[in-house]
Amino acid sequence: MRIDVITLFPDFIEGCAGIGVVGRARERGLLQVRTWNPRDFATDVHRTVDSRPFGGGPGMLMAIEPLRSTLHAVRDDAGPARVVYLSPQGARLTQDKVVQYARTDRLILLCGRYEGVDERLLANMVDEELSVGDYVLSGGELAAAIVIDAVGRLQDGALNDAQSAEQDSFTDGLLDCPHYTRPVADAFGEVPAVLLSGDHKAIRRWRRKQALGRTWLRRPDLLARVELDAESRTLLEEFRREHRAEMT
Numbered sequence: 001m002r003i004d005v006i007t008l009f010p011d012f013i014e015g016c017a018g019i020g021v022v023g024r025a026r027e028r029g030l031l032q033v034r035t036w037n038p039r040d041f042a043t044d045v046h047r048t049v050d051s052r053p054f055g056g057g058p059g060m061l062m063a064i065e066p067l068r069s070t071l072h073a074v075r076d077d078a079g080p081a082r083v084v085y086l087s088p089q090g091a092r093l094t095q096d097k098v099v100q101y102a103r104t105d106r107l108i109l110l111c112g113r114y115e116g117v118d119e120r121l122l123a124n125m126v127d128e129e130l131s132v133g134d135y136v137l138s139g140g141e142l143a144a145a146i147v148i149d150a151v152g153r154l155q156d157g158a159l160n161d162a163q164s165a166e167q168d169s170f171t172d173g174l175l176d177c178p179h180y181t182r183p184v185a186d187a188f189g190e191v192p193a194v195l196l197s198g199d200h201k202a203i204r205r206w207r208r209k210q211a212l213g214r215t216w217l218r219r220p221d222l223l224a225r226v227e228l229d230a231e232s233r234t235l236l237e238e239f240r241r242e243h244r245a246e247m248t
């Protein structure tokens with residue numbers, strides 16, 4: 001997969017996409033990330049990319065022309081692709097969306113700075129607005145880095161078996177279960193005995209139960225959206241019963 005990122009801060013994107021699982025995916029040729037700086041496409045001597053908003057008010061906007069030229073250059077280089085503008089006005093990013101993006105060949109991420117981008121550029125050259133959460137960032141780069149990371153790690157061969165995406169939180173619509181490592185006994189407590197039992201069926205049940213229980217406690221909104229099979233309903237009922245017992 002190839003991701004083109006339009007940004008005034010290419011070094012930031014290069015840094016984020018250069019390390020860890022995503023950095024390795026790039027080294028292995030599973031993911032290409034290329035940055036494009038609109039400043040390189042500005043035509044005046046000052047290489048201006050911003051402009052004052054009509055109607056007044058504070059701050060500056062990103063003007064149409066440098067972004068239009070940049071997007072044309074990306075297309076000339078690699079052909080057309082879906083253009084995504086990172087903004088708080090966008091639809092929320094979810095793991096389902098991440099999986100969808102990861103299945104596509106190309107993505108163009110447009111990072112805004114200042115107060116944002118002239119609406120006409122968005123209306124004519126952007127396919128989709130995307131938000132990583134209900135908060136405001138000083139630029140789209142952090143949000144783009146989140147998309148690149150979440151999508152990059154899902155490329156075939158990016159994760160080894162131990163990191164397998166099948167066990168991720170959200171993959172089945174639930175939160176992850178708790179995890180433990182050495183030592184078995186610590187001042188902070190003991191490892192749940194079932195995890196030391198070697199009984200793989202019991203371990204699978206326990207993990208599923210914890211995932212269901214945590215989702216019920218912490219994110220009932222997620223739980224409401226998953227269809228639970230008979231075993232899951234039983235496990236969740238067990239968790240609730242034990243939870244109530246602990247509360248009294």
Ligand code: 4H3
Pocket residue numbers: 086087088111112113114115116117130131132133134135136137138139140143
């Ligand atoms: C994305 C971008 C929040 C998100 C962003 C998010 C700066 C967009 C500027 C940049 C506009 C003003 N903030 N929640 N900020 O995904 O270009 O919003």
